Amino acid sequence: MPEVRCGSVNISEGGMALSIFIPLSLGEEVQIQFTLPGCRVQFAAESTICWLKASRFGVRFGSLSREHESELQEWLSRKLEEELPDFVTDKFRKEEVSSTARTGEN
Numbered sequence: 001m002p003e004v005r006c007g008s009v010n011i012s013e014g015g016m017a018l019s020i021f022i023p024l025s026l027g028e029e030v031q032i033q034f035t036l037p038g039c040r041v042q043f044a045a046e047s048t049i050c051w052l053k054a055s056r057f058g059v060r061f062g063s064l065s066r067e068h069e070s071e072l073q074e075w076l077s078r079k080l081e082e083e084l085p086d087f088v089t090d091k092f093r094k095e096e097v098s099s100t101a102r103t104g105e106n
Contacts, residue, residue: 015060024049036075043068
């Protein structure tokens with residue numbers, strides 16, 4: 001298949017949804033290459049198309065390196081924390097400090 005540019009709709013640890021205007025087939029194997037906003041690293045993953053809907057499709061990552069998996073998890077965690085209200089993130093920080101104090105860790 002030739003290289004095709006498309007836009008991402010969302011991303012998770014296991015895959016992503018993309019917007020595209022060319023016909024694809026459910027179960028089709030594709031190579032996905034992308035960069036995350038604010039990151040310089042280019043990700044590449046063998047993927048499988050797992051759903052199709054109008055001009056969107058979802059892929060399940062089949063192979064991300066451990067390094068890329070870790071970087072994606074960290075990026076998703078930062079994005080989630082940015083979206084949470086302050087009172088929620090403050091609660092988690094307080095629980096983390098309390099847990100560290102109980103175990104004697106620094």
